[in-house]
Amino acid sequence: MSALGYFDNPWALKIDLMLRGIRVVDPLAKAWACGTSGIDMLLPEETLVNIPCREEFTERSPYELRKREETHYITDGVSEMNAEILPMPEFYSRKTTTGVPFGDIAVVHGSYTVITPSPKCDFFDTDSECRYCTLNKNIDGVPKRDFTVEEVLEAVGVVLKEGLSKIIYLSVGFTEGDDGGIEFLSPYIKAIKKHYSCLLAVEALPPKKNRWIDDTYALGADSILYNMGIFDAELFEVICPGRSRLVGRKRYLDALKYAVGIFPNGTVASHLIVGLEPPGSTRIGIDYLTGMGVVPILPIYRPRAGRTLRIEPLTTEIIIPVFKHLYTAVKKSGVNFKWVRDISMVTTPAEASMLMEGAESEMSLLKNLYGSHLGLKAAWGLSTIRRKLRVKNGDK
Amino acid sequence: MKVEIDTRSIWVLLGIKTLRPLFFILISIGLWAVVTMEPADGLSPEGQRAIGVFLLCLVLWVSNMVPVAITSLLAIVLVPLLGILPRSETYAFFGNEAVFFILGAFILAGAVMHSGLSNRIALTMMKRYGHSPRRLLVSIFLLAAVLSFFMSEHAVAAMLLPIALEISKALGLRPGRSNYGKLLFFALAWGSVIGGVATFLGGARVPLALGILQETTDSTIGFIEYTVAVFPLVVVLLIVGYLVLTRIFPVDIPDVAKAMGVIEKRAKGLGRLRYSEYAVGVVMLLTIAAWSTLGHTIGLSTVSLIAVAVLFVFRLVRWKNIEEYVNWGIILMYGGAIILGSALDKSGAARWLVESLISDWATSQWAVFAVFSFLAIALTESMSNAAVIAVLVPVSIGMSDNLGIDPALLTYAIAVPAGLAFMLPMSTPANAIAISSGYVSVKDMVKGGFIMFLTAWVVFNLVAAFYWPLIGLGG
Ligand code: SF4
Secondary structure, X not given: OOOOOXXXXXXXXXXXXXXXXXXXXXXXXXXXXXOOOXXXXXXXXXXXXXXXXXXXXXXXXXOEEEEEOOEEEEEOOOOEEEOEEOOOOHHHHOEOOOOOEHHHHEEEEEOEEEEOOOOOOOOOOOOOOOOOOOOOOOOOOOOOOOOOHHHHHHHHHHHHHHOOOOEEEEEOXXXXXXXXXXXXXXXXXXXXXXXXXXXXXXXXXXXXXXXXXXXXXXXXXXXXXXXXXOOOHXXXXXXXXXXXXXXXXXXXXXXXXXXXXXXXXXXXXXXXXXXXXXXXXXXXXXXXXXXXXXXXXXXXXXXXXXXXXOXXXXXXXXXXXXXXXHHHHHHHHOOOOOOOOOEOOEEOHHHHHHHOOOXXXXXXXXXXXXXXXXXXXXXXHHHHHXXXXXXXXXXX | OOEEEOOOOHHHHHHHHHHHHXXXXXXXXXXXXXXXXXXXXXXXXXXXXXXXXXXXXXXXXXXXXXXXHHHHHHHHHHHHHOOOOOHHHHHHHOOOHHHHHHHHHHHHHHHHHHHOHHHHHHHHHHHHHOOOHHHHHHHHHHHHHHHHHHOOHHHHHHHHHHHHHHHHHHOOOOOOOOHHHHHHHHHHHHHHHHHHOOOHHHOOHHHHHHHHHHHHHOOOOOHHHHHHHHHHHHHHHHHHHHHHHHHHOOOOOOOOHHHHHHHHHHHHHHOOOXXXXXXXXXXXXXXXXXXXXXXXXXXXXXXXXXHHHHXXXXXXXXXXXXXXXXXXXXXXXXXXXHHHHHHHHHOXXXXXXXXXXXXXXXXXXXXXXXXXXXXXXXXXXXXXXXXXXXXHHHHHHHHHHHHOOOXXXXXHHHHOHHHOOOOOOOOOHHHHHHHHOOOOOHHHHHHHHHHHHHHHHHHHHHHHHHHHHHHOOOO
């Protein structure tokens, strides 16, 4: 019998692991995790999870990654569960023709590969920076350059060739202007769509004018994410001062609502970070977003040394009902949640369904149908036809 | 990139997309059915095919499923392909005078606009009469009509085109959207059309009809006699035309005051009359004079093209300045329409239509009058005015003896309605010019034109029934 009680459901264990992290003893595994955001593991039932293992809080984790002969397993000292360390993508060790390591450009998170063409955000190193942000890598003070369209294209090429992810996720930080970063991303979106038949998700800041949302869709984005992070109005102001002042919570909600009318059902999403606000307000956020037709995605906050924003107490017992509520709310609102799943860093409504009694068959259908090569091709084809039908060039 | 996202349900959009191929399949089957069907009694196979092509083009012109110019090209291809007319003859029709008249009109309008003269005239007109949108509209409508009493209606439309374009620009009217923009160009086209029937000078059709009448019967109609007979019709049609237009396209600008400030500023900015404006103005005045005096002898298009040559000889314009004003789409459309009209005429289809209709309806003198006038006004929508006269007048004169009707009366019944084309751009260059502005669509023209078509026919018959006896005509 497990001391913690999550070893009988890998999906529940995923949440607990993301919340508490893991201690890694095996030097090889440690090397894997080193330099990345955590260790990507595959639990039974194809449960993909990125487990924090470098942060200070993980030292107190009850979980430990051990190895018996050739097999890794996770244990809390009483129970154990086999777990497979996902091999490091082969392309991480290669470089672009311009000499940039592919791993600097593209990071695999399960079915998604995240590419951030510009390492900049105007909030970095100012008091406007989002307090939980981990993207500011400009520690040495030497500004990093943007990746060129050609470099990004090369990276997408190797990602798709290696076949690890089928969905490319482009993200951008805050810049002044009314476009939310889309003007900057547009050559990347166009080039990726021109050269590859893959689905493309775009994470941007809500633009000031809705026409940029139209443009994002017209350019080729299949999915859009305006990540609120925090739903509670006051906490949003405190934790995200820059976004609160220069974008505004209301604009997030308005832009998401507008995007729902433009993008296909289930492809407009927003992150609500569990642990940065009371679970009650995350639940309100889930209801509000699903009511608008937006898919809420729930990452779990990872405290960094000296910068703990986590609300206390925060335990898996407290947050599991939030994930269950996510599934119920999404189901009730009729939002299609089938395309947003299998992301190691976050928990999606599709994964949350696995916490419910008797939901296994639905999830395995999802995996078989939507995760298959044919399913993704069909999704890409449908998305392309839909765009062709909907987008009218105003110049015509 | 300016994009618009159509947020209607995906099923609606898919439905719309499938409608298009379905539409083309259906009309192709329709054409095939007409072409392969056993010809009706008295109709040659070529005639039947010509009617099929005509119906196909009519549907395409009205539905705008392909650009109007492309429909015309289709007609040009189908006429020889279906053996209606030999290939060389078909393409030769494209060299028709009317096509070159329109080309000349576009170039002249381009020159006037490029020189800035039209801008000056439009601003002056707006300063003087443009204090309310309705007054401005009426002034353009009447100006077009009155000028068409004395010169070719085609020329009037061509002359007013740049002025109306400038006014629309000054008022910031959006092509295709603005009702007031539509009204301005309808006023220009319909004003010219209605005014054009008032005298012999409005177009070539009355002299042509008189020529045929004189050659076959030795009788004729005098200039004053004709104008007196037709004038009440012109007045009624101008009033009805104004009411119909403002009802279908309600004035959608509250006033022109907002534009007045801009207009004043622009008028001041124009400065003194420049040499180029003065010179182009003189060429234009001479052209108008030549259209009125020499138009019937050397042809309107010849006058226009000489004027165009003069503009270039004196380097008043350059080709690259003019190119953008020449609407090749409309020229192609008109050329195709002429080929189609000729195909209907030469294949005997038009005559067959007339004879089969007349034999059924020729029960009394007035019935014959009504039917001829109806045929004239209906055919002129799709054939050139001159072709309608050429088809109908000889038939009517031939029948007048049997029915005991004055052939001159039947000549009126054809010559006047043959000029009243309101419904389609290919009916008359004035309508084509209005469409070329981009403010009026073919659909708009059909909508308003259909009411005018019926009204004009009814009013013409009422005038003939009640007014003509008072002046001793037809009584
Ligand atoms: S806007 Fe995004 S990148 Fe910029 S500070 Fe906030 S979370 Fe970080």
